[in-house]
Amino acid sequence: MKVLVLNCGSSSLKYQLIDMNNESVLCKGLVERIGIEGSVLKHEKDGMDEKYVVEQPMKDHKDAIKLVLDAVADEKVGAVKDMKEIDAVGHRVVHAGEKFACSVVITEEVEAALKECIDLAPLHNPANLMGIDACKAILPDVPMVAVFDTAFHQTMPKSSYLYGLPHELYTKYGVRRYGFHGTSHKYVSQRAAEMLGKNIEDVKIVTCHLGNGASIAAVDGGKCVDTSMGFTPLEGLIMGTRCGDIDPAIIPFLMRKEGLDADAIDKLMNKESGVYGMTGISSDFRDIDAAASEGNELAQAALEAYVKKVQKYIGAYATEMNGLDAVVFTAGVGENSITIRERIASNLEFLGIKLDVEANNVRGKDTVISAADSKVKLLLIPTNEELMIARDTLELVK
Ligand code: ADP
Numbered sequence: 001m002k003v004l005v006l007n008c009g010s011s012s013l014k015y016q017l018i019d020m021n022n023e024s025v026l027c028k029g030l031v032e033r034i035g036i037e038g039s040v041l042k043h044e045k046d047g048m049d050e051k052y053v054v055e056q057p058m059k060d061h062k063d064a065i066k067l068v069l070d071a072v073a074d075e076k077v078g079a080v081k082d083m084k085e086i087d088a089v090g091h092r093v094v095h096a097g098e099k100f101a102c103s104v105v106i107t108e109e110v111e112a113a114l115k116e117c118i119d120l121a122p123l124h125n126p127a128n129l130m131g132i133d134a135c136k137a138i139l140p141d142v143p144m145v146a147v148f149d150t151a152f153h154q155t156m157p158k159s160s161y162l163y164g165l166p167h168e169l170y171t172k173y174g175v176r177r178y179g180f181h182g183t184s185h186k187y188v189s190q191r192a193a194e195m196l197g198k199n200i201e202d203v204k205i206v207t208c209h210l211g212n213g214a215s216i217a218a219v220d221g222g223k224c225v226d227t228s229m230g231f232t233p234l235e236g237l238i239m240g241t242r243c244g245d246i247d248p249a250i251i252p253f254l255m256r257k258e259g260l261d262a263d264a265i266d267k268l269m270n271k272e273s274g275v276y277g278m279t280g281i282s283s284d285f286r287d288i289d290a291a292a293s294e295g296n297e298l299a300q301a302a303l304e305a306y307v308k309k310v311q312k313y314i315g316a317y318a319t320e321m322n323g324l325d326a327v328v329f330t331a332g333v334g335e336n337s338i339t340i341r342e343r344i345a346s347n348l349e350f351l352g353i354k355l356d357v358e359a360n361n362v363r364g365k366d367t368v369i370s371a372a373d374s375k376v377k378l379l380l381i382p383t384n385e386e387l388m389i390a391r392d393t394l395e396l397v398k
Contacts, residue, residue, distance in 0.1 A: 069083045
């Protein structure tokens with residue numbers, strides 16, 4: 001069975017064709033600048049020396065998906081002879097509100113439900129829906145599945161998802177914690193249990209998805225019980241350009257002082273803050289790391305604040321679960337930054353966490369990086385959201 005995984009953004013689209021017989025990636029690629037001048041598709045498969053690049057106007061997601069399918073079934077660069085070999089399509093969808101706690105086969109009702117969630121994810125859900133519509137038009141007989149970023153977190157108890165706000169704001173507008181990166185937290189927690197040789201039901205894990213956007217989840221017995229992102233992906237950790245947790249009173253204060261309206265303060269917190277705003281250097285942690293090593297004090301302070309925030313959440317979630325068996329690092333920073341992992345682990349000895357500095361000297365592959373006598377295991381696990389989407393898709397359509 002071959003599953004096409006699609007992740008549609010507002011002007012971009014990532015795809016992978018996965019052979020579910022052995023979970024191998026047959027080909028993958030990226031389309032950028034959909035609907036904007038300079039549309040381009042970059043496609044690759046194993047054994048190709050260079051990426052196959054197509055530059056041609058694409059006015060919408062339908063044009064883009066047509067081009068993707070042409071590449072996937074191309075005689076030279078493709079991975080199948082005919083697009084009829086695609087058995088199912090799995091779509092990444094960002095927000096399902098409280099409507100879905102697991103992946104679902106896409107029907108008219110599901111599409112309608114996702115439209116109702118547009119208010120909650122105005123930047124993401126419309127693009128995801130465009131991808132679904134475009135696929136439906138081109139591959140009308142192929143079953144499609146939606147896999148949601150929010151679904152894994154739907155097991156959180158009320159005590160984790162309710163804010164200290166008037167209850168009617170929850171009933172009226174759905175103002176509550178939803179959490180994001182759920183597909184990643186689910187994948188790495190399952191993989192962690194496998195690597196520990198334990199049943200997932202028997203372990204308490206904190207999963208740290210540290211990328212440009214970053215979130216932490218407390219996973220007790222395979223179920224998410226708390227997570228750091230909230231109503232939107234702005235809450236929680238300090239990120240590349242997002243501020244994470246701040247005193248909410250700062251918002252009206254700045255609006256008055258700087259004469260900002262709602263959109264301007266939203267932009268400030270989402271795009272101009274985080275380590276980028278704190279340093280004025282970059283949102284890329286490699287640049288911050290380099291500047292800190294060269295003695296830049298703002299970069300040093302930003303890194304320290306970033307690391308402390310991660311540690312606070314690990315400590316809080318260990319307390320919340322009343323125990324901790326493993327901490328997982330994943331995503332861009334978590335998979336690649338040896339120094340940031342080391343700094344995070346260095347202050348958590350009291351929890352029974354002991355890093356193996358040698359073992360930690362690794363990037364991007366499944367590795368146990370804690371010392372043999374560490375009570376709590378530390379794991380580096382590259383995330384694989386596409387594979388998780390393909391697995392859910394296979395499960396639901398087979
Ligand atoms: P997203 O999917 O949220 O865009 P990723 O998970 O791809 O993010 O992570 C991207 C981030 O990973 C980059 O901003 C970069 O800062 C960070 N990163 C990648 N490699 C390294 C490294 N060697 N050291 C520190 N940070 C790194």
